[in-house]
Amino acid sequence: MTTPTAADAHAHARQATLAAFRSRRATKAFDPARTIPDDDVDFLFEIARLSPTSHGLEPFRILVLADRQLRADLVAKAGGVAAQMVDASHLLAITANTAAAIRPDSVQNRHVKVEVQGLPESEFGTWCERFGDFLSTRYGAWGNERAMFDWAARQAYIVLGNLMTAGAMIGIDSCALEGMVYAEADAILADAGAIDPATERLAVMVALGYRLGEPHRPAIRRPLADVVRTIGSAHSGHRS
Numbered sequence: 557m558t559t560p561t562a563a564d565a566h567a568h569a570r571q572a573t574l575a576a577f578r579s580r581r582a583t584k585a586f587d588p589a590r591t592i593p594d595d596d597v598d599f600l601f602e603i604a605r606l607s608p609t610s611h612g613l614e615p616f617r618i619l620v621l622a623d624r625q626l627r628a629d630l631v632a633k634a635g636g637v638a639a640q641m642v643d644a645s646h647l648l649a650i651t652a653n654t655a656a657a658i659r660p661d662s663v664q665n666r667h668v669k670v671e672v673q674g675l676p677e678s679e680f681g682t683w684c685e686r687f688g689d690f691l692s693t694r695y696g697a698w699g700n701e702r703a704m705f706d707w708a709a710r711q712a713y714i715v716l717g718n719l720m721t722a723g724a725m726i727g728i729d730s731c732a733l734e735g736m737v738y739a740e741a742d743a744i745l746a747d748a749g750a751i752d753p754a755t756e757r758l759a760v761m762v763a764l765g766y767r768l769g770e771p772h773r774p775a776i777r778r779p780l781a782d783v784v785r786t787i788g789s790a791h792s793g794h795r796s
């Protein structure tokens with residue numbers, strides 16, 4: 557038997573990753589009888605926790621909606637597909653911080669920067685100035701509550717993508733969900749004591765579990781030439 561080389565490992569990783577991306581499909585119906593094993597759930601949460609965020613601020617949380625009645629209420633009042641939201645093994649609400657929690661000197665930011673990441677308290681003011689400059693003159697969201705929230709929601713969507721991809725790599729199906737009436741969903745989560753809407757609101761949901769049957773249509777995507785264009789001379793990368 558020959559020892560696998562680094563090139564073999566690379567080819568294998570590439571093949572496994574592509575296979576996962578090709579097999580992942582938005583799952584429209586979940587097998588209600590199947591539950592994701594705890595160690596796979598823990599794996600997915602670790603993937604979420606390790607996901608990168610802008611400025612490393614981690615302005616999201618994951619709420620595990622285990623309560624079946626809560627799920628049914630969400631479908632009844634906020635809309636969405638019951639086969640995804642009720643039957644899935646796990647239904648996650650990924651929340652994002654509101655403008656009040658994103659403002660540079662917020663309690664949430666101080667917690668992450670000083671308590672979690674160890675930034676000296678004496679340097680927090682300077683960090684606030686830099687982050688404030690990012691939000692206002694660079695990113696242009698300051699003063700616009702929706703744009704501020706959407707900045708945090710962008711970070712939540714990175715978590716979403718990582719969860720779906722990592723899930724696909726270990727045989728867990730998923731469907732991202734943003735078809736709900738958000739105001740209703742926020743109200744239900746607030747009533748359940750799951751969020752304080754002053755500081756946190758729903759960004760997106762994701763249903764996780766095992767598909768019931770195979771998808772009816774193949775995944776159709778734009779051709780690569782529509783997706784990727786090289787500007788200027790490419791040295792070693794894509795052909796245009």
Ligand SMILES: Cc1cc2nc3c(=O)[nH]c(=O)nc-3n(C[C@H](O)[C@H](O)[C@H](O)COP(=O)(O)O)c2cc1C
Nearest residue numbers: 580581582583584637731732733734735736760775
């Ligand atoms: C952010 C996001 C939100 C989505 N919301 C819903 C949804 O609310 N309900 C639903 O059935 N599918 C939803 N989808 C699934 C998409 O329609 C699906 O991913 C897309 O049509 C491509 O199909 P594929 O994932 O099978 O390749 C969502 C997908 C994404 C990425």
